Amino acid sequence: MNKKMKAISIGMVMVLLTLMSAACAKKESGGGAEAGGKNVKLDFVWFADGNEGAIMKDIIKDYEAKNTNVKVNMIEVPYKDLSTKLKTMTAGGEPPALARISTTELGGFAKQAVDLSESNGGLEKYTGQFIDSLKPFYVVNNKAVAAPMDVTANGLIYNKTLFDKAGVKVPSSPDNVWTWDEFSAALKQVMEKGGAKYGLVWDFTPQRWSTILYQFGGSLMSPDGAKATINNEAGIQAVEYFKKLHTDGIAPTSVWLGGENPNNLFRSGTVAAHLAGNWMISNYKDISNFEWGVTYMPKAKQRSSVPGGKFAMAFKNSGVEKEATDFINYITTKEVNAKYTQEALFLSPRKDNAKLDYAFGKEMMEVFSNELNNTVPAAAEDWSKQTIVPKFSNELKKTISEIIVGKITGQAGLDKVAGLIDKAIGEEKK
Incomplete structure (x- = not known):
């Protein structure tokens, strides 16, 4: 083979390799920018008290339809096993992408949590979406270590x-x-x-x-x-x-x-x-x-009253921190959170969801909401510790x-x- 033919052959091989590489990259990404980037799986550790698990699965289906590169994998555990499950996963170097947690777990996992306010306009803007009495629970060392999903009140x-x-x-x-x-x-x-x-x-x-x-x-x-x-x-x-x-x-x-x-x-x-x-x-x-x-x-x-609630936390070193944050941002938007809290008969933590059109107990929920709005700061300061x-x-x-x-x-x-x-x-x- 002369030098000219050899150069042509090498060139063709390079072109083929480039095309193959591009095809593989497209396959890996799930179809390029239109589909949202690389394919990712978000392990979501979840516990349920009632019907909220089924509601969240519907919300996940809607999210996956809009973000075809994302698959949310709900890992359901009994509440009594939640802390142990999360400790085992984080200690083993394989933390989940995110988890639903209660006020009890917030402090224990705060150091391993993604600061959700960093990519959401800063702490003041981020916390401004949610009722003030919850702030001591999820703001740790000036970082938003979780996002409120629902709020509870005594009444x-x-x-x-x-x-x-x-x-x-x-x-x-x-x-x-x-x-x-x-x-x-x-x-x-x-x-x-x-x-x-x-x-x-x-x-x-x-x-x-x-x-x-x-x-x-x-x-x-x-x-x-x-x-x-x-x-x-x-x-x-x-x-x-x-x-x-x-x-x-x-x-x-x-x-x-x-x-x-x-x-x-x-x-x-x-x-x-x-x-x-x-x-x-x-x-x-x-x-x-x-x-x-x-x-x-x-x-x-x-x-x-005394506030409490459930929160969504994204974990560091999961490799999908951005995608987990994006998903948390989605489930805590006004519209999606309204669907979740209305159907589960929960109180919404969002200031703009103070009055929701519950199918049952609308007036009752408004009384609980009023109790929450008249709660002294000490209640959250104490129970957030x-x-x-x-x-x-x-x-x-x-x-x-x-x-x-x-x-x-x-x-x-x-x-x-x-x-x-x-x-x-x-x-x-x-």
Whole structure:
């Protein structure tokens, strides 16, 4: 072969290799820029409380139709296994693209999270989309380590049938809410004239109990998180009033002392009211043996609920950080988040979704939303400290039970809990 022919052959080979390389690149990318770039799979670790998993799958289908290069793989785990699953994946060097997490997991995985505000116009612009009371939960060291998907609030569900029978009218607006003494008197009247066996059941959790703490002007910790404040005057007043509800027979001791399920008690139709979370609207949807509704909680020094919620977090070192962020941005838009929260009967964390057209319980959800809008900053500041709270929350629950039964005084009990809080704060600083 002469030099000219050899050069032509080499040239043809180079052209063929170039064409083959281009074809492979097109195949790898799923069709080029029009399809959105390279093919990616987003592992999405997910837990569900109700029907929200099915709703999210519909949302994922819509997203995949618009982004043909993206496949979202939902990895469903029971909530009790969520932390263990995420710890195993991240420790093994194979973190998921993203995960649905609760407030409990936020602090534990914050260091491994993508800062979602970086590519979304900065922290102030990003957090400005969502209600202010959630900010302490997902903003860590001036980084948005997650995006709110839904928000929860504590509130008051009541047996309308029993209240009507007793001739007791509930507050019709947030401008005329009861004081705690007025509320207690109303509950006694529903017990005496309406036939209620008990006036009020209250979920057996420290978070739900802390509702009354904030209403009396108390808090678990100081605003800067430097010391315990649960044992100050407001804290003692709150726990003593909680005890009084039990000693007066308004609240059954069987819940906080015997572990009886407050949901079952309310469903029986023999309880006037249930202090619980907004998710119980969905849980009680099937009650047919009596009418029920939602009214405003009473106040002491002030009104307050306790915020919580679920969040979407993207993980560093997944190799698909940008695509995971894009997906989170999509599911937290006004329109998509409205679909998700409406169909799941959740409260939306977005400021522009404050009033949604729920198929069930629209007015009830608006009352819970109002409770959230009147929540004091301390509630979120306390419960966002999830590397500290788990170290004393079980003891707090146990101590409250001991105060109710008279085993220990309110002051002595909360002094003991304050010591545990200060110890946990000290360990955190090391």
